[in-house]
Amino acid sequence: MLQLLFFTSAFWMILSCHPPLDKEHTHDLLEVIALPKELNECSGMIQLDKNSFVALNDGGNKPILYAFDLTPDHETRKIKIDSVENNDWEDLTKDEDYIYIGDTGNNGGTRQNLMIYKVRKSDMMRQDEVVPEKIKFRYEGQTKFNDSNRHNFDCEAIVSVGDSLFLFTKNRGDLMTDVYGIPKIPGSYLARKLKSFDAQGLITGADYRSDHSKSELVLIGYNEKGHQYHPFLIHFTNFSGTDFFGGLSERITIDQQLQSESVFFNGDHKVYISNEENKNEKGYVYEVSL
Structure with a gap:
């Protein structure tokens, strides 16, 4: 039985508005390194520590995670997520x-x-196969499940x-x-x-960080024009708590065609971004200044 999710009053105060962008810029990419050959459809990646990264394919x-470092001769370690399928893996967070x-x-x-798999870091670092915990969810407001290419219930971030x-x-x-929230408890x-936020494009990844002085959120996405992908970032700052869209926002258009x-x-x-490999573009890690 679905557990009805209740949030604190702070969450309810931030319901449903569409704030505008505050700034817009265009930036170039700095190529960092090619992705490991196993990651030909890299859809999500996180940094575990200064020299350690984990990624997944689409x-x-x-159902495998790939652990590696960003050196030219990087060795890639595979961690199988046991007893599950990769129906449509899209992102990682930690x-x-x-x-x-x-x-x-x-x-x-x-x-x-729809599912989020929860894996203990210490298990993943010691073992080549791990059994995850499961967080199942469905979206408030989705009542139809007929096949459509014009819906608002996909998530890659x-x-x-x-x-x-x-x-x-x-x-x-x-x-x-649209931003939705669920607990971390299985x-x-x-x-x-x-x-909600007017992204003016398709959002495909996200990262968040916070210290005692500030919190930041970055979203990555692209616009499709024909068979071309035009990537962008949206950087959110000066917000309080988890009111991600309640502060300042800056859109950074990336001057290169990539399926980011x-x-x-x-x-x-700065941020690192990655792209999916295709016939015209190999998968790389790139650096972008904010």
Whole structure:
């Protein structure tokens, strides 16, 4: 039975508004390194520590995480996530003790088995096969599950904050992004819609960080024009708590055609992004200044 998810009053104060962008810029990419050959459809990546990274491939591939470093001769270690399938893995996020795998891709809007897998970091670092805990969810407001390319219930971007996971949707219907929240505790949940933002494109990845002085959120996405992908970042700052869209926002257009799928902070004023390999573009890690 679905557990009805209740949030604190602070969450309810941030419901459903569509704040505008504050700034817009265009930036170039700095190529860092080619992705390991195993990651030909890299859809999500996180940084575990200064020299250690974990990534996953998109849906239809094996249920495997890939651990590696960003050196030219990097060795790649495979960690099988046991007893599950990669229906449509899309993003990774983490906290101090766990990694969360988002099996949240929902291209046609038909899925009724949306899932986030929870894996203990210490198990993953010691073992080549791990059994995950499961966090099941469905979206508040989704009542139809017929195949459509104009719906707002796909998700490729997840962040971890406190005791909750926050999902940012990839809206083919209105090109906005909606943020939903669910607990990190294994179970089945109704994900409540908290707020919306006019992304003006398709959101495909996210990262969050916070210290005593500030919190930041970055979203990555792209616009499709014909068979070309035009990537962008949206950087959110000066917000309070998990009111991600309540502060300042800056849109950074990337001056290169890439199917951009993942993003994470690296340093004070930069992020790393990655792209899916295709016939015209190999998979790389790139640096972008904020």
